[in-house]
Amino acid sequence: MMKVPWSRRLGVILPALGFLLLVSGIISITIGAVGVSPWTVFSLLIYKVPVIGNQLVTPWWSETIETIIWNLRVPRTLLAAFTGMSLAVAGAAFQGLLRNPLAEPYTVGVSSGAALGAALVIILGLGSGFFGLLLLPIAAFTGAFATILGVYRIAALNGRFDTETLILAGVALSSFLTAILSFLMTLAQDSLKQLIYWLMGSFATGGWDHVLAILPYLIIGFTLIWMNYRELNILTLGEESAGQLGINVERTKLILLFSATLMAGGAVALAGTVGFVGLVVPHVVRLLLGPDHRVLIPAAALTGGIFLVVADTVARTVMAPVELPVGVITAFLGAPFFAYLLRKHRRSRRI
Amino acid sequence: MSVKIDVHNLFLSYGEQNIIDNLTLAVEKGEFLALLGPNGSGKSTLIKLLAKTMQPSRGSIYLGGEDLSGLNSSTIARQMAVVPQDTGVNFPFTAQEVVMMGRTPHLKRFQSEGVEDYRIVHEAMVNTRTWELRDRPVTELSGGERQRVIIARALAQEPKVILLDEPTSHLDINFQVELLELLTLLNREKGVGVIAVLHDLNLAAQYSRQVALLKEGKIFALGTPQEALTADNIKEVYATEVLVWSHPMKNCPQVSVVGKEKKATPFTNPFKVFLICGGGVGMGVMEGLTSLGCQVWAGVLNMGDSDWVHGNKLNLSLVEEVPFAPIGEEAFRKAKEVIGSMDVVALLEFPIGPGNLINILLAEEALRRGIPTYVAAKDAEARDYTGGQGAALIASLCAGGSVVIDKGSDMISIIRDNLGK
Structure with missing residues (x-):
C-alpha cells in the first residue's frame, strides 16, 4: 500500500473539512424559531463580504431577518466554531506535549483553572461590557496557566511523569479548584444564575464582541502550535529523545503549554467550560488521519469547529424552546468516550 | 566524518554520592568503544552526560574540541545520535515517520523533507531491516522491532558519533550480532564513532576496539579488549570469578563465568x-x-x-x-x-x-x-x-x-x- 504523502493528505482533507464546517455552519444558522432557507443564509453571507458583497447580491430578505441572522445567529455559530477549534487544538497539543492520549483542557485541570479565574472576574462584577470581555480571557488564562504548572509540578519527577499520575493530578487539582469555585458561588448569590449557566457552557449570549474577543487567542494559539508541529511529533517520543534529536525541549514545552492554555483560557472565558471536545476530537482525527501533527492540528481545528457547531444546534433545538447548555451535549457524548479510552488504555497500556 | 570526544574530570553527584567520580576519558575519532561495568557503575549516566541529556556537577566534555555546555541541542544532534535504553512510544506513528524524525536536526523550521531525506531514511531502514515495517504503527511493533526502528532513526541522523545505551537488550542473538556488525561497518567504512554500553562481555570483546571497564563512577580499566578484559579486572569490577580465553576463530578474548568469588578452603581433614x-x-x-x-x-x-x-x-x-x-x-x-x-x-x-x-x-x-x-x-x-x-x-x-x-x-x-x- 502506497503511503499517502502528508501534502496530499493536507490538500484533500483540509478543504473537505473546511467545506463541511461551512455547510454545518449554514445549516445551524437556518435552524431556529424563525425558519430561514440555506440559500438566504448563503446569500446574506456573500452580501456581507466587504466591498464586493453588495455588488454580487441584492437583498430580498427583510431587515428583521437580516438582524436575526447577522446579529444573533452568525456570531453565535462563529463563537461555537471558534470555541470548538480552540478546545480541539489545545487538546491535541496537550496530548502530544504530555505524551498522554487522555489529556485535554478538562482532564488536566486547565478548564477548572480558567473557570475559577473567569468566575472571580464575574463575581467581582467586572465581567460585563467591553472591558469585561477583555478582562475575562486574561483572568481565565492566568487561572489556567497556574493550574497546568501546578499539575505539572505534582506529576513530574525528575522531568518525567507517569501518564496516569498526570491525569490523577489534573483531576485532583480540578476538584480542588471547583470546590473553591462552589464556595465563592455560595457567597455571591446575586451573580449565581449567570455563573451557573456560564459554567455549564453556552453560546446563548454570544455576540460579535464575543467572537472578536476569542479570535486573538485562537489565532495566536493556533499559529504557535502549528508552527511547532514537528517538535510536537518528536516530543511524543519523550523529552530525552526529543532533546537528543535537536529540539530545545524546555523552550518548546513552554511555548506549547502557553499556547494551548491560551486557547483553552480564551474558550472557557467566552463560552464556559465545555468539556471533552479537546479529548474526543483529536482522538477521532488521529484515528482517521494518523498522529502527524502537521495534519492533525489543522484537521482537529476544523473538526472541533464542526463538532461544537453541531452540538450547539442540537442543544438549542432538541428541547426547544428550552435551550440546553452545550456542555451537557458534549459531556453526554464525551464522557462515555473517555471511559472507553481509559478502559482500552488499561488493557493495552497504550492508545 | 568523525569527531573526537574529550571528558575532563567529570563529576555527577547526588548529595554526598558521586555517580560519576572524577572521570577523564578521551575517545578518538572513529573509535568503537564499549562501556562495560556492573549495574550502577555509571555507564548509562555517562552516556546521558555525553549526550547532554544530563548536566554534570563538575568537569567538562568537549565534542570535536568544543565545550558541550556551549552547544545547542540542534548542533549536537547533527553530530551525535543516541539510542536510548527505553524506547516506548505512545502514539501510533508509522515506523517510517519515526525514522524520518531523525532528519529533524538537518531541517529548518518550515522546511519539508526532501528527496534526499527520503533516500537517507530508506537506506537507514534497509540497513536495520525495518523497511518492511515502514507502514506499521510503532505502537504495534515488538520490543525488538521498535528498537531497530529507533536505531534506524539514529542512523538517519547521519551522526559522526553514535551513543548506544544497551542497544541489544531487547534483541535476539541474531539481531544483536546483526546490529553490532552494522555498527562495525559504519565504524570502518564511514568512520562513525561508536560508544556503546553493552551487557555482554563477549560481544563487547568481539566487536569493540576499545573497552572501558567502569566501577563506581570511575574508569577502572581502559584499553583493547585483550588489555582490559582480564580475569583479574573482571573479578575486581564484577566480583565474579571468570575464565578468559581466546576466541577460537577471532583474535579476541572470551569470558566464561566460573561463579561468585570464592575463598580458597584450607584443608580441614586428612583425606x-x-x-x-x-x-x-x-x-x-x-x-x-x-x-x-x-x-x-x-x-x-x-x-x-x-x-x-x-x-x-x-x-x-x-x-x-x-x-x-x-x-x-x-x-x-x-x-x-x-x-x-x-x-x-x-x-x-x-x-x-x-x-x-x-x-x-x-x-x-x-x-x-x-x-x-x-x-x-x-x-x-x-x-x-x-x-x-x-x-x-x-x-x-x-x-x-x-x-x-x-x-x-x-x-x-x-x-x-x-x-x-
Whole structure:
C-alpha cells in the first residue's frame, strides 16, 4: 500500500473539512424559531463580504431577518466554531506535549483553572461590557496557566511523569479548584444564575464582541502550535529523545503549554467550560488521519469547529424552546468516550 | 566524518554520592568503544552526560574540541545520535515517520523533507531491516522491532558519533550480532564513532576496539579488549570469578563465568583424594570434595581441558599433560607416584579415547597398592571410543575389587559419610 504523502493528505482533507464546517455552519444558522432557507443564509453571507458583497447580491430578505441572522445567529455559530477549534487544538497539543492520549483542557485541570479565574472576574462584577470581555480571557488564562504548572509540578519527577499520575493530578487539582469555585458561588448569590449557566457552557449570549474577543487567542494559539508541529511529533517520543534529536525541549514545552492554555483560557472565558471536545476530537482525527501533527492540528481545528457547531444546534433545538447548555451535549457524548479510552488504555497500556 | 570526544574530570553527584567520580576519558575519532561495568557503575549516566541529556556537577566534555555546555541541542544532534535504553512510544506513528524524525536536526523550521531525506531514511531502514515495517504503527511493533526502528532513526541522523545505551537488550542473538556488525561497518567504512554500553562481555570483546571497564563512577580499566578484559579486572569490577580465553576463530578474548568469588578452603581433614577424570566430569566432585576440606588431586589432564581449568581455579594439585596430546610416559609415571600417597582414588565417568585410555591403568595401580578405589562403571560402553578396550579395562577393575559407583558425584556423599565416622 502506497503511503499517502502528508501534502496530499493536507490538500484533500483540509478543504473537505473546511467545506463541511461551512455547510454545518449554514445549516445551524437556518435552524431556529424563525425558519430561514440555506440559500438566504448563503446569500446574506456573500452580501456581507466587504466591498464586493453588495455588488454580487441584492437583498430580498427583510431587515428583521437580516438582524436575526447577522446579529444573533452568525456570531453565535462563529463563537461555537471558534470555541470548538480552540478546545480541539489545545487538546491535541496537550496530548502530544504530555505524551498522554487522555489529556485535554478538562482532564488536566486547565478548564477548572480558567473557570475559577473567569468566575472571580464575574463575581467581582467586572465581567460585563467591553472591558469585561477583555478582562475575562486574561483572568481565565492566568487561572489556567497556574493550574497546568501546578499539575505539572505534582506529576513530574525528575522531568518525567507517569501518564496516569498526570491525569490523577489534573483531576485532583480540578476538584480542588471547583470546590473553591462552589464556595465563592455560595457567597455571591446575586451573580449565581449567570455563573451557573456560564459554567455549564453556552453560546446563548454570544455576540460579535464575543467572537472578536476569542479570535486573538485562537489565532495566536493556533499559529504557535502549528508552527511547532514537528517538535510536537518528536516530543511524543519523550523529552530525552526529543532533546537528543535537536529540539530545545524546555523552550518548546513552554511555548506549547502557553499556547494551548491560551486557547483553552480564551474558550472557557467566552463560552464556559465545555468539556471533552479537546479529548474526543483529536482522538477521532488521529484515528482517521494518523498522529502527524502537521495534519492533525489543522484537521482537529476544523473538526472541533464542526463538532461544537453541531452540538450547539442540537442543544438549542432538541428541547426547544428550552435551550440546553452545550456542555451537557458534549459531556453526554464525551464522557462515555473517555471511559472507553481509559478502559482500552488499561488493557493495552497504550492508545 | 568523525569527531573526537574529550571528558575532563567529570563529576555527577547526588548529595554526598558521586555517580560519576572524577572521570577523564578521551575517545578518538572513529573509535568503537564499549562501556562495560556492573549495574550502577555509571555507564548509562555517562552516556546521558555525553549526550547532554544530563548536566554534570563538575568537569567538562568537549565534542570535536568544543565545550558541550556551549552547544545547542540542534548542533549536537547533527553530530551525535543516541539510542536510548527505553524506547516506548505512545502514539501510533508509522515506523517510517519515526525514522524520518531523525532528519529533524538537518531541517529548518518550515522546511519539508526532501528527496534526499527520503533516500537517507530508506537506506537507514534497509540497513536495520525495518523497511518492511515502514507502514506499521510503532505502537504495534515488538520490543525488538521498535528498537531497530529507533536505531534506524539514529542512523538517519547521519551522526559522526553514535551513543548506544544497551542497544541489544531487547534483541535476539541474531539481531544483536546483526546490529553490532552494522555498527562495525559504519565504524570502518564511514568512520562513525561508536560508544556503546553493552551487557555482554563477549560481544563487547568481539566487536569493540576499545573497552572501558567502569566501577563506581570511575574508569577502572581502559584499553583493547585483550588489555582490559582480564580475569583479574573482571573479578575486581564484577566480583565474579571468570575464565578468559581466546576466541577460537577471532583474535579476541572470551569470558566464561566460573561463579561468585570464592575463598580458597584450607584443608580441614586428612583425606587425600585422587580423581581420575577429564572432559569436565570432575568439576562438581572437585568442588564438593574441596568444600569438605579434602586435599584433592586430579590427573592426568590435558592443559586446557575443562577439568584442568576448573582444578586450577580451585587451586588443586594436578598431574598434567600438554594440550591435545595423548598422555605420555612421564605424566603417567608421575601420577602413579602421587597415587601411592593417596587415601582414596576415584575413576570418574570421563569419555575414554585412545589418548587417555592409559588413565584407567592408574586405578589398577591404586587397587594393586591396596588403596580404596571407586569406579564409575555405568554406561562405560557408551563413552568408550577405543573400540571396547576402555570398557573392558573398567569391567576388569570392577571384578578386581574396586567399589562400583553410579556416578562421580557419589564420591561427595561417600567421603562425607566416612568423615562422620
